[in-house]
Each structure stands twice: as structure tokens, then as C-alpha cells.
Amino acid sequence: MTSSPDLTRALTVAADAVRVAADPAADLARGRAAASARSRRRFRVALGSLGVVAVLAVGSVTLMEDPPANQSATPDPGVRLVAETMDATPYTFDLTPQGWSVQGQRPSAVTIAPDDGSTSEHPDDFRGKLVILFDANPVALGAPVERSGRTFWLRDSDDYTTVSTETQPGEPDGVVRIQYPRDAGWDDETMVRFLASVHVGPLAQHGLG
């Protein structure tokens, strides 16, 4: 199938009517700001890694000298998943994010919000929340991660990360995804575990998009 010249010309008529105000200085300023923000993030991550190394080193020395009971050198994982069933019909979860609750549930999406009231009370306002999505779009965009015989795809988009995987045998065909803000204490490994615990029920419906 070849490109249609008629359609191309129609698209040209539609696109060429746009008035474009080019401002390279503003684009450059945004680019520089993003570069600075990225540098600051990398610096914080580097400091955090050094801190973890220091904690582990101190912990090792302490363990060698006087092993205390109930002490762990594991760094704070941020938000934690606990082994409790969470129901959001038609979706159920084997794990529950501690301190977060189901705020909205639809056949094609579930909204999970923090209990601290830091986000909007409207279930359809997804900013700062975990969102489970179910659709029939292709899954393969992003970096693949294997876990428990399944493949999960991670893709960053500005302030959010999306993890996607195909549904399991016996569930409705499609792709289930979790979208989460990167500044809310979640990490990729935790989100892969959480998504792996999702069961898609027969009443689930594909969303658009």
C-alpha cells in the first residue's frame, strides 16, 4: 500500500494553516532547565548511593562486633507493599500498597490514591496517584523486564513511569498497565511486583487510547 497523494495534499491543507511562532530562546531555556534538573537528580542519586554504602559499611562493622536483634541494613524502600488482598472489582490485587487506598474503579481503570490527602479527591484526576489501565494496545514500548515467567515493559514519560504486561491465561485478552509518579516513593521493582499481583476479572473492559 502506498501513500495517497490526495490524502497527503489534504493533510497539507490542514497543517499549513497553522500559525507557528518560533521562539528558539524559550526552547533553549526549557532544555537548559531540564538538563540542570537532570544533573541535580543524578547528584542526589549519587549521594543516596554513597549514603547506602556508608550505612551498609557501618552495619557490617556493627554486626561483626555485636550482632543486635531485629536490625536490618536494608535501606528504606519508600512506599511498601504488604501481603493483603485489595479488591477493586473487576480487578483484584494480591498485594496492597501500605498507606494507599482504592479511590476509583471502572471496568477499564482503577485509581489508587495516598491516604494522606495530598492528592485530589476526584478519582478521574490521576495526578500523583497509581492508575491501573487495561487496553488492547501493543505492549512493546520500553525496556523489558522478566519476572516469574512474564515480561513487563517499563517506559518513562516525563514525571511518570508506566509498566505494562499482557494478561495471563484465563483472563480477558489485553494489556494491563500501571502508571505511577516517580516522585511518590515508588520504584520500578516494587511496581513490577505490584502489577504481577493483579488479576483481571471477566468484567474488565478495554479502555481507549
Added chain:
Amino acid sequence: MRASERSSEFVAFTSAHRADLVRTAVLLCAGDEAHAEDLVQMTLTRIYLAWSRVRRADSPLAYARRSLTHVFIDETRRAHRRRETTMADPATALPRTPAAGDFVDDHGLRDLVLAALAALGPRQRAVVVLRHWLDLDVAETARVLGCSTGTVKSQNARALAQLRGVLSHVDHELVLGVSG
């Protein structure tokens, strides 16, 4: 590379190609110029951050167009944009379909084309723009969208059938029919 060198090259690139990216984004967004501008700004920011790779690409503009498409697809998947998408009723967004033989000027044709694009799903729209506006072949379109060539062909066929339903009525010097 030096920061000043990157900046000067980026400004030259933006001056030369921003308009092209905005026009492509407007088609991807079916005429939503504010959303298109947002996409272009995000794309150019990514381009700046990845400038060392962009400048080594065979075609920096092609690289930027691919980035723009990825940003668009990402945005359609982001839940807060998704909500607007799912709530829209494409049928009500279409202007009155002209009767056979109706004359439509450029302004009317533009409205009709953008409304027809709005009635498509985001990925179908992306296929139409990549194949028929940017003139990418099926394999390259599939690579950009991260799907199979079969998916591109089927999406393209469905999109063209829908566009044909709207545009084939138009009596315009530019559009006398939409062929596959």
C-alpha cells in the same frame, strides 16, 4: 561537546525545523494547537537533552519527528490525557458531512480533515500522519510505533476507510477522493 556549541546547534535546529514539528503535531492532535505546542516543547526538551545523539543521527529532523511521535503516543497513554480522550465522542465532533458535490474551500476542508482525524484513535492517527504526511514506509512506521508491519497495514486500512467516508464527498480542487 561544549555547552555553548550544543546551544548554538540546538538553536539553529529549532529555528529551521520547529514549524515542521508543530505542523506534524497539529495533525497528530487533530487540530488541538495548544496540545500540539505542548508536545513540541516536550519533544524539543528531549532533543536538547539528547543532543549528542541527535547531531550524530543521519537526519536530525527525522530523529525529532520520531521523538515527537513517541511523545504523542506517551501522552495518549498518560491517564490524565486519556480521560479527555475517552470522554470525547468522535461522532459529535464531526462537522456536517457535505453532500455529494458540495464545494468546500480550504478552510472548510481543513476543518473536515481535522475532524476526520479526531474521529480516529490516536494510534490510527499516528499511522496516517507517519505514512501519508511524513511519507514513511510501512516498516519504518512500524518501527517508530513499536508494532508489527501487519498492525500498521490494518490500522492504515481502517483509518483510510474512515477518512474516505468523510472526504470522498468533497468537491475540492485538492481532494477528489482518497485512495489506499
